[in-house]
Amino acid sequence: MLTIIWWGTWTRVAHEKAITVDNSIADSKNIAAIVASNLNEVLGRATRYSQIARSMMEGDSSAALQLNPTRDGERAYLRIAVFDQKGNLIESSANRRSEPELLQLVSMARSDQFGTLQDNQLIVGKPARDDRLAWRVPILIPFTSSLQGRGFFTAVIDLGYFLQLYKDVKLGDAGRIEVFTQDGYQLAELNGAMLSGGVDFSTSDFGKSLRHAEDGVINTKRLGMPLEDIGVLRRLQSYPLFVVVTHDQDYLMSRLADRHHDYLWRAIAVSIALVLLLCGLLMVATRQRRLYNVLTASEQEKRNLISQLEQEKTRALLQASHDYLTGVPNRRLFYEIAATEISRAKRSRKLYALFFLDLDKFKLINDTLGHAVGDLLLQGVARRLRESLREYDLLARLGGDEFVILISEMASEGDVARLAAKLVEVVRAPFIDLDGNDVEVSPSIGIALYPRDGQNVETLLTHADFAMYSAKSAGAATYRFFDTSLNASSARETELLGRFKRAIRDDEFCLHYQPRVELQEFTVVGLEALIRWQHPEHGLIYPNDFISLAENNDLIVLLGRWVIDAACRQLAAWCAQGLPVVPVAINVSSRQLKDGALLETVMTTLEKYQISPDLLEIEVTESCFIEDFDTANKVLEQLQKRGVKIALDDYGTGFSGLKNLKNLPIYAIKIDRSFIRDIRNDNSDAVIVASTISLAHNLGLKVVAEGVESKEQLVHLKTAGCDQVQGFYFQRPVAASEMGRLLQRRKFRP
Ligand SMILES: Nc1nc2c(ncn2[C@@H]2O[C@@H]3COP(=O)(O)O[C@H]4[C@@H](O)[C@H](n5cnc6c(=O)[nH]c(N)nc65)O[C@@H]4COP(=O)(O)O[C@H]3[C@H]2O)c(=O)[nH]1
Secondary structure, three states, rough: OOHHHHHHHHHHHHHHHHHHHHHHHHHHHHHHHHHHHHHHHHHHHHHHHHHHHHHHHOOOOOOHHHOOHHHOOOOOOEEEEEEEEEOOOOEEEEOOOOOHHHHHHHHHHHOHHHOOOOOOOOOOOOOOOHHHHHOOOEEEEEEEEEEOEEEEEEEEHHHHHHHOOOOOOOOOOOOOOEEEEEOOEEEEEOOOOOOOEEEEEOOHHHHHHHHHHOEEEEEEOOOOOOOEEEEEEEEEEOOEEEEEEEOOOHHHHHHHHHHHHHHHHHHHHHHHHHHHHHHHHHHHHHHHHHHHHHHHHHHHHHHHHHHHHHHHOOOOOOOOEOOOOOOOHHHHHHHHHHHHHHHHHHHOOEEEEEEEEEOOOOHHHHHOOOOHHHHHHHHHHHHHOOOOOOOOEEEEEEEEEEEEEEEEEEOOOHHHHHHHHHHHHHOOOOOOOEEOEEEEOOEEEEEEEEEEOOHHHHHHHHHHHHHHHHHOOOOOOOOOOOOOHHHHHHHHHHHHOOHHHHHHHHHHOOEEEEEEEEOOOOEOOOOOOOOEEEEOEEEEHHHHHHHHHHHHHOOOOHHHHHHHHHHHHHHHHHHOOOOOOOEEEEOOOHHHHHOOOOHHHHHHHHHOOOOOHHEEEEEEHHHHHHOOOOHHHHHHHHHOOOOOOOEEEEEEOOOOOOHHHOOOOOOEEEEEOOOOOOOOOOOOHHHHHHHHHHHHHHOOOEEEOOOOOOHHHHHHHHHHOOOOEEOOOOOOOOHHHOHHHHHHHOOOOO
């Protein structure tokens, strides 16, 4: 683009210059033609004067009078003189006696210095060496008169005067009009108003070139001139002279300069604009490029991230579906695959068997040899089991030392039994050098068969679990098929019972705490201690699974003591931490009330931990009073007297009409959560709760609603006038370590 602009500009400039030069040449040609024509005319008059001179020499006496250029107004002729053939002056227009300047020319003519002369031939002489008037040129025309023979007409012509007539022609400072003789002698030069002349170029290149030049354009550069000059030469029609007109090139070009500067500036401006535009475009392009690169990079990064995420996902899925320790499927994957297998089994006539395998005394190994050995053992067991099974049998680890195996497509129960026996033996074989220890372990396997013992995975698993307990009861290191006569729960209970005392001793139990919140300011006014069993093999076991077991096996008193001790210990610990403690309620069962030592246990424990009695509350259920009203009443009254508050738990599920309560040593009732669950939808529940609250208040009892899970229930209870609530809505039961912050804060936002 820039090239085009500059090429266009230069072409235009050059074109205009060429046109100007052409115009100047045409102009010069016109001027040269005019000057040559006029000079021709001036010299033509010399021919006429020479004829008058001839008449004069032939005796025409009046002719002399006509040889007077001044009288004719002929101002280009300064003087006229006539000479005879001997060189005598016959006539002078200036009335001079001698004309030495002109005589010299006559003498040269007579001595044939101009060659053989012809009549009427114009001889142009060189002016006398006088720079001031160098343009005054002597001329001579020979003629022949009939009386006196040869005569010479001479004159001095003022070419300066002649050229001055053109002084207004604009040719520029160095422009000029010149008159030359044929051999390159410059007779006169008009340069502006300046006249000069008398320069002999005959020996210079310029002079030589003039000699053969035709009419038209010539290079008028001469020695000492730096530049070419374009001149136009025009020969005189009748005389051996020519006129050269030269325009001043600088002058011509200077007339174009403004316009050309304008072109130049425009070209520069457009170029700058273009360059700026280009730079702008370049910057935009660079920015775009950079943005593109950034985008590409971020796209790449995104792609990497996605593939990383996909890898993570695959890994997570693998982790989520496989047991990290043994690498076999975990419970989740087992359920998925087993469900598909069972649905396939429905179309098969073959037997499917689900093995529930548990290692006997695994905890002992863990406790004595350490977890590292325990882990290696589990890995070894998994490996052996896997190696003993067919490829399409499904082995999974449920957790701890529990493995399950889904055996598919077995021909008979006998085959299943043989496989189970083989697995027992395989696992029983010693494990050598587990972290430096040789370990022996035996498995107990429970077997449930499809379709006989269950139609789905859950049932089969439960029944295999029962069968496994049965195998353990049978002395372990064996297998058992599920038998409907098996009492599953008793098998588990038997196992739990087996380690109950040790669990109390080993502190496998712990207390979780749930806050009780009053409904005016939503302040925590108490905590309920709820027992949990952190079973090393079965995980966290909730009280419903072992409280009745403890009650039925005379262990509840022992357990109760542990609870009293643990609650007081915890209160003391919170106090020691400087936490603002609130009363902690513990659950006491009817069997504990019958224990004569309860009062003493409570009081000594309080004393042991330096806990004020009003920081301990006791929750009893209605059943306590049913079984042995007097004893319960007595013990509780004594406790109450010593400052321990009593609340009636699970209210509504038992016998008590409210009127029966008025004689009991209680300060509050806790409405069972079964009434609260549907309080918003079940009108009768709402009525029971509302009337309970109002009657309890009439008896001076506080009312606590249990199992509050939603805001709607909360609003309803608050509107009904309930004093306090407890439930998942505010807080699920949590470990003591998590209670510290709540005790600090003490308040909930509803
Ligand atoms: N669905 C639902 N449940 C809620 C909500 N808020 C609390 N709960 C649950 O309701 C039970 C309240 O205790 P509880 O009625 O005394 O009923 C207790 C109590 O009777 C007994 N128990 C707990 N700890 C002890 C103890 O140390 N000694 C004795 N003898 N019995 C205990 O075991 C029962 C069950 O205790 P947990 O399983 O801990 O169950 C707790 C608690 O987790 C709720 O919003 N929704």
